[in-house]
Structures are given as C-alpha cells and as structure tokens.
Amino acid sequence: MAKKVLVIGATGAMGQYLIPYLAEMDYQVDAVALVEQQSSWSNVKYLKADAKDPVFFRQLLAGGYDGIVDFMIYKTESLAYYLPALVNSTGHYIYLSSYRIYDNKEHPVRETSPRLLDTADDIILRNSDDYCVYKARGENIIHTLPKNRWTIIRPAITYSFMRYQLVTLEAPNTVGRAFAGKKTVVPESARNIQATMSWGGDVALMIAKLLFNEKALGEVFSVCTAEHHTWGEIADYYKDICGLESVWIDQEDYIRILNPDPNSRAVRWQLECDRLFDRIMDNSKVLAATGMKQESLKKLYDGLKYEISRCPKDCTWRVNTAMDEYLANH
Numbered sequence: 001m002a003k004k005v006l007v008i009g010a011t012g013a014m015g016q017y018l019i020p021y022l023a024e025m026d027y028q029v030d031a032v033a034l035v036e037q038q039s040s041w042s043n044v045k046y047l048k049a050d051a052k053d054p055v056f057f058r059q060l061l062a063g064g065y066d067g068i069v070d071f072m073i074y075k076t077e078s079l080a081y082y083l084p085a086l087v088n089s090t091g092h093y094i095y096l097s098s099y100r101i102y103d104n105k106e107h108p109v110r111e112t113s114p115r116l117l118d119t120a121d122d123i124i125l126r127n128s129d130d131y132c133v134y135k136a137r138g139e140n141i142i143h144t145l146p147k148n149r150w151t152i153i154r155p156a157i158t159y160s161f162m163r164y165q166l167v168t169l170e171a172p173n174t175v176g177r178a179f180a181g182k183k184t185v186v187p188e189s190a191r192n193i194q195a196t197m198s199w200g201g202d203v204a205l206m207i208a209k210l211l212f213n214e215k216a217l218g219e220v221f222s223v224c225t226a227e228h229h230t231w232g233e234i235a236d237y238y239k240d241i242c243g244l245e246s247v248w249i250d251q252e253d254y255i256r257i258l259n260p261d262p263n264s265r266a267v268r269w270q271l272e273c274d275r276l277f278d279r280i281m282d283n284s285k286v287l288a289a290t291g292m293k294q295e296s297l298k299k300l301y302d303g304l305k306y307e308i309s310r311c312p313k314d315c316t317w318r319v320n321t322a323m324d325e326y327l328a329n330h
Contacts, residue, residue, distance in 0.1 A: 002043065003212065006060065006090075007031045008051045009071030013160035017204035018069065019044060025208065030063065052082070061089040067211050069094045076134045079141050087145045092212055095142050099156040099196070099222060100132040100270075104277035111154070111220045111285055116273060130269050139220070147218030151210055156224035156281055159303065160200030161310055166238060166246070167231050168258070168270050175308055176317030178244035183327055186246045187254040187271065191232040194278040198224040199303035209290035221286040225297045228280050234300070241305045247327065257322045 005022055009015055010031035022029045023041040030045050031037070037046040049056050051072060068090045074082050087093045103114040117136035120126050126133065142150050157165050164175045167190045177184045206223045210216040229237075238244040251271070259267045287294060298306075 002026055002028045003066040004028045004064065005030070005211070006063065006065040006068045007071070008060075008068065009033065010046070011035055011037055012071055013158045013163045013200045014155065014204045014207065015069075015071050016161060017201040018207055021205055021208040022211075027067075030065070032060070052078070057082070057085075061085060065090050067092040067094070069207060069211065071096050073131075074134070074138060076129050076137055079134065079138050083138060083141045084145060087142065087149050091149065092217070093150045094207060094211060095138060095150060095152050097135045097139050097152050097154045097220075098132065099154045099224065099279065099281065100274045101136040101139070101154065102277075102279075104273075107278055108226075108280045108282040109222065110282045111222055120273065122269075122273070124265070125269055125273060128265070128269075130266065130273075132269070132273065150218065151216040152220040153207060153210070153223045154220065155203050156196040156198050156222070156279060158198050158200050158203050158224075159307060161307055162315075163200070164238075164304070164308060164311070165197065166235060166244075167275050168267065171311075172317040173320055173323065174238060174244060175242055175311055176315070177320075177323075178238065178242040179311075179313055179315075180317070182324070183245045183247050185249050185254055185257060185323055185326065186231065186235060187251040188248040189251045190271070190275055191235075191248055192230050193276055194228045194280050195231055195234060195275070196224055196226075196228045196279045196281045197234065197300055197304075199298040199300075199307075202297045206286050206290055206292065209292065210286070213289060215289040219285075219289070221289065222281055222283055223286050224281050224283050225300075226281055226283045226294050227297070227300055229300060231275070237301050237304055241301075242308050249326075249330075253326065257320070257326050260322070 005027045011033040023044050028043050032047045032051045036048050101115045102109050103116045103119045106113040115136050116132050164171045166174045167186050203223050235246040
C-alpha cells in the first residue's frame with residue numbers, strides 16, 4: 001500500500017519541485033497551500049487552506065499520514081502548539097529550519113557549526129523573534145521529541161521559479177527591475193562575501209530522498225549545494241543572463257532604501273547576520289545520506305538562467321520607489 005504523505009506549504013521554492021518527485025515515488029500526496037492548484041497526478045491532491053487554522057490543523061493531523069514535510073513558518077509563540085502535535089501524529093516529520101541559524105564562527109559551515117541563538121555577539125538578536133532565532137528555537141523543541149520520528153533540514157538560499165535573490169533582494173528588485181530596464185542597488189560590503197545559492201529542484205530531491213530514510217531519523221542536514229561564489233560574481237551572472245545592472249552603494253544607504261525605520265532591525269540582521277557571513281557550505285552529510293553527488297547538482301549560472309527564462313516578461317512587480325529615487329539622485 002502506498003505511503004501517505006502530507007506536504008504543508010506546497011507551492012513555494014522547494015515545494016513546487018518536491019510534489020512531482022513524491023508523485024513519481026508513488027506516494028499518496030496531500031499538498032496544502034494558500035493558493036488554488038490543480039494536480040496532473042492521480043496520486044496528488046491539492047488542498048487550498050490555511051494549515052495554521054486550528055480547526056483545519058486538527059483535521060489534517062487526523063488524516064493518518066505516514067510522513068509530513070512541513071514548509072510552514074512558525075514564530076516563537078506558536079512553536080509549542082504546532083511542532084509536538086506534528087511530530088507525534090506521523091511516522092516521519094521533516095522540519096524546515098534554515099542555514100540562517102548558523103553563526104559566522106566556522107568555515108566551511110557544517111551541521112555542528114555554532115548557531116546564532118547560542119553564540120551571537122548581538123544579545124538583542126538572541127532575544128528577538130528574528131527568523132534565524134525562531135527557526136533555532138523550533139529545532140530545540142524538535143530535539144526534545146522522539147528521535148525516530150523527525151528530521152531537521154537547513155536549506156541555504158534557494159532560488160526557483162519567481163525566486164531570484166541577490167544579497168537580500170528578492171525577485172521584484174532583481175529580475176523585475178531588469179525586465180523594466182532599471183538598475184538595482186546592492187551593498188558594497190557584500191561584494192566579496194562568499195554566498196551559497198541552491199536550485200530548488202536539487203533541494204527538493206534531497207528532501208524526497210531523506211523522507212522515510214533510516215539514515216535521516218533524528219538527524220540535522222544542510223540541504224544545499226557546496227558551490228559558492230562572491231556576491232559580486234553572482235551580480236555578474238544576473239547581468240549576463242537578464243541584463244541587470246547592479247550599483248554598489250554604502251551599506252547604510254542600502255538598509256535605508258529597504259526600510260527607512262531606524263528601529264526596525266530585520267533588514268539589518270538579514271544582511272549583517274547572514275548575507276555578510278561567508279556561507280561556504282559543507283553538504284557532505286546530506287550527500288552521504290541520499291546517495292546524491294555534488295557534480296550532479298545544477299550549477300548556479302545554469303540554474304539561474306533556466307529559472308529566469310521561465311519568468312513571464314509581463315509580470316506585474318512591486319515598484320521600489322525608494323530605490324528609484326536614490327538612483328535618480330545619485
């Protein structure tokens with residue numbers, strides 16, 4: 001009898017590739033997302049719903065799933081509500097953490113490398129509810145639960161369809177501006193920092209191969225490529241692929257353009273406590289567990305070119321007026 005798998009948050013950068021892999025593995029898949037989606041596989045059913053709605057959540061867990069892959073985001077206040085219930089309701093639960101939990105104290109970065117929650121010099125960050133903090137707190141809860149029922153995964157930056165990152169910029173300020181014939185701004189402080197960007201299809205295959213894998217139970221994996229480039233090199237890739245011209249500017253100007261509120265730390269922390277860290281990743285553990293090879297993973301240039309070629313030219317993008325004004329005045 002086919003194993004029954006639940007995928008929560010199924011249409012994101014990784015989920016959009018994971019569902020076909022699971023379908024091809026002959027699992028019976030229920031995929032939950034906020035947007036309407038049609039399935040071309042007889043063994044995949046999409047459910048349009050808010051998985052964090054308590055009533056719907058309880059109904060989901062009553063479904064008797066053999067495995068759950070969870071792409072949802074749970075802030076600190078909701079971790080204790082959702083995570084124990086998810087782990088205790090299934091045979092194998094995969095929790096989405098992030099490589100952003102890693103501090104900058106070891107290179108290459110391994111699964112045992114220090115976490116910002118434990119070692120960050122910024123005490124305000126460690127006591128905040130920043131993304132890197134609540135993901136690590138979720139890991140702490142998972143570790144208290146039966147080790148034969150869970151796996152923690154930590155993706156690096158994962159690009160995919162409509163997900164095109166450059167330093168902390170996302171698609172509207174990268175490919176969106178390129179298609180509009182506009183320049184974009186990037187912080188000079190990041191130009192020579194090493195970054196790791198993984199193709200969503202490769203990360204999804206890693207996840208599919210970890211599901212129901214005895215080697216994965218009770219373990220933590222950095223699910224990513226080992227290929228790394230400076231942000232300056234990555235900016236050159238965008239210029240070559242889609243004509244995006246990057247203007248390298250002062251870091252404080254960059255932060256103000258993205259968020260002018262001096263009391264808001266989220267943009268600063270994402271930059272200073274992740275994108276300005278040398279993210280040279282060691283993915284040997286996940287390769288060993290899945291049997292995958294680094295040379296089989298998509299090269300960054302090729303992957304960006306493929307995903308950008310799929311991006312509709314007539315897409316309506318959010319306009320960054322602060323960036324437009326800065327470029328006009330400088």
